[in-house]
Amino acid sequence: MTIGGEHARIARLAAIYRGTPSRDVADYGIDVAIGDDAAVLVPPPGEKLVWTVDEQVDGTHFRRDLVSLHDVGYRAFMAAASDVAAMGARPWCAVSSLVLPATLNDAELDELAEGTREAADEIGVRVVGGNLARGPALAIGTSVLGTAKRALTRSGARPGDGLFVAGALGLAAAGFRALDTNVHDARIVLAVAAWRRPRARREAGLAAGASPHAHAAIDISDGLAQDAGHIARASGVAVVLHAAALINHGGLDLMGASDALGMSSVELCLYGGEDYAVVVAASAPIDGFTRIGDVRDAREMPNGARVYLGDWNGERAIDEVGFDH
């Protein structure tokens, strides 16, 4: 259902989303895209579907004084695609449901959609449908379908597995903090870019999905401490994160941002969200991933907690709290 007189806007969006994605892999099986009651797709035979939806709301997930509409569209797409990538699936098609305030003009709508198109292109996804509605605040709902021979859930981690990560940890959170507190410093440039333009970990996810050693996976949207806790609880295990490995993995970019903001690198890694890194529990290393911890038998851990941080003081349980939007 569309708002009255919005057919011209649907045509604008269809023009932006039309055209060949930059990766040919995703451009298969699309019988009908934007312009009918629904999209019509032919799924690849023998594959499962992996399906998610994410919503980004003005004032909750972004502030228009901190980020361009192009980046809002880009970020919204990546947040949704990340869920599909983290299950080891190949992102395929998306639909985009936009709630638009009456003040948003056509040029602004184009800018938003072009950001989404750019992100979809990078991930090899075609936007095949959507919806326009009017509302008091800009909101972007993005649903992504992916395909996979098998899907990595949160629930397969086994004691003895390593915990591996692909993608930044804490960097986007540092960037958001810098923008929010108006810190300008050469050391946070990459962190700000990480927050404005996060990237779903398509290749890493596919590598994990293809590895017989990978047992469970999740994307880090709410912070490592909380999301590692999701794997631990779903799998009935405990996880120990290594502080030194986190700092090492974060590298100079994170240390620079941490210095500029006066925050600890390890805290940024544990509690910063929106990097959309992928964390995998696996019995052997996977290309593109760095080891940051271990999976343990929960019954052998001291106090019944699920997530521990290991450093020179030993291993202590940490709170599974996350990034609050």
Add this chain to the structure above:
Amino acid sequence: MTIGGEHARIARLAAIYRGTPSRDVADYGIDVAIGDDAAVLVPPPGEKLVWTVDEQVDGTHFRRDLVSLHDVGYRAFMAAASDVAAMGARPWCAVSSLVLPATLNDAELDELAEGTREAADEIGVRVVGGNLARGPALAIGTSVLGTAKRALTRSGARPGDGLFVAGALGLAAAGFRALDTNVHDARIVLAVAAWRRPRARREAGLAAGASPHAHAAIDISDGLAQDAGHIARASGVAVVLHAAALINHGGLDLMGASDALGMSSVELCLYGGEDYAVVVAASAPIDGFTRIGDVRDAREMPNGARVYLGDWNGERAIDEVGFDH
């Protein structure tokens, strides 16, 4: 991505959406439902997917003084499922993205979700995932996946086809008008019910999809005049709607509502939306459908218009305007 501290709410929703749908037909191929990064589905071999999204926003599509949260959840689901039904597809699974104002409490969230669950049950659909986000106004984004051997698009109507409808026309619009203008009259009881609890035309859609005579279809969300125009333009034809057939099809319910509101039955049929009737262009009658018009060669029509109304005065072009939310 979820708002911080909302895991308990996801568990509440998962409990509401769990359990066997009342129609067993849809409960296949669901490997992973709510609780992981994404749902995992096994599509039926050899079938196409039909995929849509719809969004209902407080203040635009409904007003909480006119409708219960249960009905809001019900309506939001049916609006989305209707797009899938109107392509002749079997609705299968859904994801629900909720934007919740801070004032909405757990009991209200349950009521909303129970309305969605009831509608999903009626249509034989399982809700397999979703998202929770905070925002200034309640908004319900519903994405529905269906499956079909073939999908009926808007673009296959041929001169010589009849135009057929299943479901009410104008009744929901009469109900909304009665609520909005505070009219209380025994003659509008069914119209109010039609607006509060519209029903996606699953069986009619499946009958159309299975008929070799059906060439094109659409659901009436914005009013017959506009949506018949979509079929006409997409198919490169013109359509003539018969006033007497519309009045006949609307029956006593619509005539009563029309009398009580002082509005013409034909105008309600042409310009009233949100009944989610299905209109099909077909070369022979289809079970459950009533004939309301003809498909014509556009070049043989007098003035280049696409949609005409035929009555005792002859055939005249009518405006393809729709229901403005």
